[in-house]
Amino acid sequence: MTLAQKGKVRVITGNSAAAYGAMLCRPDVATSYPITPMSEVAEQLSTFRSNGLTDTEMVEVEGENSAMNVVLGASMAGGRVFTATSSWGLSFMYDAVQHASGYRAPIVMVIANRESPGILAVSGGQQDIISVRDTGWIQVIVEEGQEILDMVIMAFRLAEDYDIQLPVMVNYDGFYLSYMATAVEIPEQRDVDQFLSVLKQQPRRQTLEPGRALGCGTHGIDLGFVELRYRQCMAMERVTTKLDDIDREFSEYFGRSYGGQIEEYRTDGAEIIIVTSGGAAGTTRVVVDSKREEGIKVGLVKLRLFRPFPRKRLAEVLKGRKAIGVIDRSVGFGWNSGPMYMELRAITPEIGIIPMLSYIDGLANLDITIPHIERVVDEVHNAAQGKPYQEVTWIPLEE
Amino acid sequence: MSIKHNPIFPCEGAWSDGNGHLLCLDTGSWRVDRPILDKQGCNYCGLCALYCPPQCLKDMGDHFEPDLDFCKGCGICARECPRKVISMVPEGEFDDISSKGKS
Numbered sequence: 292m293t294l295a296q297k298g299k300v301r302v303i304t305g306n307s308a309a310a311y312g313a314m315l316c317r318p319d320v321a322t323s324y325p326i327t328p329m330s331e332v333a334e335q336l337s338t339f340r341s342n343g344l345t346d347t348e349m350v351e352v353e354g355e356n357s358a359m360n361v362v363l364g365a366s367m368a369g370g371r372v373f374t375a376t377s378s379w380g381l382s383f384m385y386d387a388v389q390h391a392s393g394y395r396a397p398i399v400m401v402i403a404n405r406e407s408p409g410i411l412a413v414s415g416g417q418q419d420i421i422s423v424r425d426t427g428w429i430q431v432i433v434e435e436g437q438e439i440l441d442m443v444i445m446a447f448r449l450a451e452d453y454d455i456q457l458p459v460m461v462n463y464d465g466f467y468l469s470y471m472a473t474a475v476e477i478p479e480q481r482d483v484d485q486f487l488s489v490l491k492q493q494p495r496r497q498t499l500e501p502g503r504a505l506g507c508g509t510h511g512i513d514l515g516f517v518e519l520r521y522r523q524c525m526a527m528e529r530v531t532t533k534l535d536d537i538d539r540e541f542s543e544y545f546g547r548s549y550g551g552q553i554e555e556y557r558t559d560g561a562e563i564i565i566v567t568s569g570g571a572a573g574t575t576r577v578v579v580d581s582k583r584e585e586g587i588k589v590g591l592v593k594l595r596l597f598r599p600f601p602r603k604r605l606a607e608v609l610k611g612r613k614a615i616g617v618i619d620r621s622v623g624f625g626w627n628s629g630p631m632y633m634e635l636r637a638i639t640p641e642i643g644i645i646p647m648l649s650y651i652d653g654l655a656n657l658d659i660t661i662p663h664i665e666r667v668v669d670e671v672h673n674a675a676q677g678k679p680y681q682e683v684t685w686i687p688l689e690e
Numbered sequence: 691m692s693i694k695h696n697p698i699f700p701c702e703g704a705w706s707d708g709n710g711h712l713l714c715l716d717t718g719s720w721r722v723d724r725p726i727l728d729k730q731g732c733n734y735c736g737l738c739a740l741y742c743p744p745q746c747l748k749d750m751g752d753h754f755e756p757d758l759d760f761c762k763g764c765g766i767c768a769r770e771c772p773r774k775v776i777s778m779v780p781e782g783e784f785d786d787i788s789s790k791g792k793s
Binding site: 393394395456496497501503504505506507508514515518519521522526 | 697699707
C-alpha cells in the first residue's frame with residue numbers, strides 16, 4: 292500500500308471524532324439512543340445523513356435495548372453496523388450485548404465511559420465497561436480525539452476480520468474526551484476505503500441468505516453450546532496479535548501508531564512501571580518526563596486492549612521491573628482494588644513477585660491530576676526500594 | 691487443544707441449516723387452521739415465505755405452498771399477505787387430516 296494522503300485537520304470533540312470515524316467506514320445501518328455524554332455521536336451522524344454526506348440508514352429507536360437489537364439484526368443480515376452508548380444505556384442493552392457476541396456479530400460500538408448505575412452519578416468513570424467485561428466483546432480503551440477516530444476505523448477491520456467476527460467496544464473517557472475539542476486529522480474517504488478493502492478479499496462470513504432456511508442460536512444446546520463458546524474464546528485469543536497487525540498496517544498507511552494492545556512510553560531501562568488507560572495516560576506521560584528528570588527510572592504502559600487481556604505483551608514489558616503501580620478509574624467489588632490491578636495480579640506467575648500497588652482515582656469525574664500521579668510514582672518508587680507500602684489507595688479520600 | 695468431535699456448526703457463529711434443523715420436528719401436528727391460497731389473486735411476491743417461522747413454504751414457480759408436515763398453522767402468512775389471498779381454514783373441513791400433519 293502507498294501512503295495515505297494527509298487529511299484535513301479540524302478541531303472537533305471526541306464524540307464528533309467517533310462519528311467521523313464511523314461515517315468514513317460507510318456503515319449500512321447505524322442507530323443510537325442518546326445518553327449523556329455520548330448524545331453528540333448520534334446528533335453528528337444524523338447531521339451527516341441530513342447533509343447528504345452518508346447514505347447510512349439511521350434507525351430511530353425507543354431505547355438502547357432496541358438500538359443493540361437493530362444493529363444485531365442488521366449485522367446478521369450482512370450489514371456493516373455502528374452504534375454508541377454510555378453507562379445506563381449499556382446496562383439497558385445488556386442482554387442484547389451478550390447476544391451480539393454469542394452470534395458473532397461484528398458490531399462496532401463506541402462508549403463514552405461513565406459511572407454505572409447504582410449511585411446516581413452523571414459523571415465520568417470506567418465502571419460501565421468493567422461491568423460488561425465478561426460479555427465476550429472486544430474492549431479497547433483510547434486516550435485522545437485522534438485515537439478515537441483512528442480506532443473506530445481499526446475497530447471495523449478488527450470486528451469484521453474473518454478470523455475474528457466479534458463485536459468491538461471502543462471506549463473513551465466520558466465528559467473528558469467526549470466533550471473536549473482537539474485538533475483531529477480526518478482521513479480522506481478513499482484512503483479509508485482502501486484501508487478497509489482488505490476485508491473484501493476475505494471469505495464472506497455467514498449471514499442471512501434470502502431463499503435459504505437458516506437457524507441462528509436456536510440449536511446452541513448441549514455440546515453445540517460448548518463448541519460455540521470454545522470457538523468464541525479462540526477468536527478472542529486471536530484478537531491480541533490481530534490488533535497489533537492492524538495497528539502496524541494502519542501506521543504504515545496513515546502514519547499514526549498506537550502500539551496495538553498496549554502502548555509503552557519510556558519503558559527502556561525503567562525500574563518501575565505505571566499502568567493506566569484512557570485519558571489518564573496523557574497526564575502520566577507528563578509525570579514520567581518530570582520524574583525521569585528527577586532521576587526516578589519510571590515508565591508508562593497504557594493498556595489499550597482490556598478484553599482480551601494482553602497478558603503476553605504485558606508480561607514481556609513488565610518482567611524484571613522492581614515495582615508496578617496501577618491507576619484504575621473504576622472499582623473491583625469483592626477485591627477492594629481496581630479491576631485492572633486485579634487482572635495484572637493474575638499474570639504474576641509470568642512477571643514474578645514484585646510490589647504491585649493499586650490506585651483508585653478519577654471516579655465520578657474527579658480529576659486524575661499531576662500531583663496524584665506524582666504521588667503514585669513516589670510511592671511505587673519507595674516500594675521498589677523495599678520500603679513498606681499500602682496495597683490499595685483511594686487517592687481522593689487520602690488527599 | 692482442539693475440538694475432537696465432528697464440529698456441530700459448519701462456521702463461526704451459531705448458524706445451522708434450517709432445513710436440517712427447523713424442518714425436523716412434527717410441527718404439522720400442532721395445526722388447527724390450514725393456510726389456503728387463492729392462486730388467482732397471488733402475484734408471487736414471496737412475503738409469505740419470508741415471514742414463515744419454520745420456513746416451510748415451498749417455491750412452486752408462480753406461488754408458494756406450505757409443507758403441511760411442518761406448517762403449524764400460525765397464520766402469519768395470511769396476516770402478512772399484502773393481497774389478503776391466503777385464508778386460514780379450520781382443519782376439520784379437510785378429510786386428509788389423518789394423512790397430513792400427523793406422523
